[in-house]
Structure formats: structure tokens, C-alpha cells
Amino acid sequence: MAGATATATAGALAGCLGASTADEGQDPNTGRETTATPDPGSLASYGVPQTVCEEEIRSNPGIPAVVDPAFAADWSGIGAGTYGPLDAETPVVGIERAGVTRAYPVSVLTRHEVVNDTLGGPLLVTYCPLCDSGLVAERRVNGEPTTFHVTGLL
Secondary structure: OHHHHHHHHHHHHHOOOOOOOOOOOEOOOOOOEOOOOOOOOOHHHHOOOOOOOHHHHOOOOOOOOEOOOOOOOOOOOOOOOOOOOOOOOOOEEEEEEOOEEEEEEHHHHHHHOEEEEEOOOEEEEEEEOOOOEEEEEEOEEOOEEOOOOOOOOO
16 A cells, blocks of 8 residues: 555656656656657647646635535525525535435535535535536545545646
8 A cells, every 4th residue: 555655646746857748759847858659649648747746736726625514404594694595496516325415505615616524424525616517426535534625726
């Protein structure tokens, strides 16, 4: 496991240290010719990096992820406030696990984009306001519960 982590870390850092991502066969940082030619159908052939630097992942676009969501039995006592009215017509991203349901209002997701929750295990709820789509997944990486944040990178 430690060897795999070290290999993955070294691979991830390769993009920061000058690994080639250009399709001209040159390292974009050093200008030296590389021996690897990207597959014409790969993202590298379009100049898209195959790795991302850790500092890019940790960028802060000013969008705070929700790391400890609060829930109530109903929304009747919540007024217009910051997130608008919460009523039976409010669009939500919903999930049901083992008979327990939760609703994440789109008005909240639009402002935060990422919710780290626990419902039958670590749960990740994401929302993209640009394409109006939500996703619910288990928030584990290599079997470990992980806290996700917003990078601002599309």
C-alpha cells in the first residue's frame, strides 16, 4: 500500500516537475525533446496535462464546502434567508440509504457545490451550477474516508 501511494505521489508530482504533456514531443518546461509520443486520441494530444500539481488541487476559489451539514424534520420554520424559501417545491438532490432519506436543496448546493456527509458511511454530494447536475457518491479514496473541497478547476 505504501509503495502504491509513493508511486501515485511521484506520478502526480511529475506534472509539476516538467513531464511532457505537449503533442510536439517536447517538454513544455525544458524545451527538450521527449521520446514518448501521445496517442492521437488521448487528452495529452490536445495539450491537456495528465497529472495535476498538489497546489492546483488545493486552490481556494472562495467556495466553502459543507463539512458538517445540519438537517431538520421539515423546512416549515425556514424563511427566505440566504438560500431562498425551502418548501415542497424546492429543487433538491436526494438520496435514500437503508430507508433513511436526505434532501440537499439546490439553492444550498449552488453556493457550496460540495457536501461531505455521513449517511450509512461517508457520503459525497456534489453539484455543478454550470450544467445543473448533481452527483452522490461514497467519499472514500483507497478505502479511507476523505473530506472533499472545491478546487474551482473545471
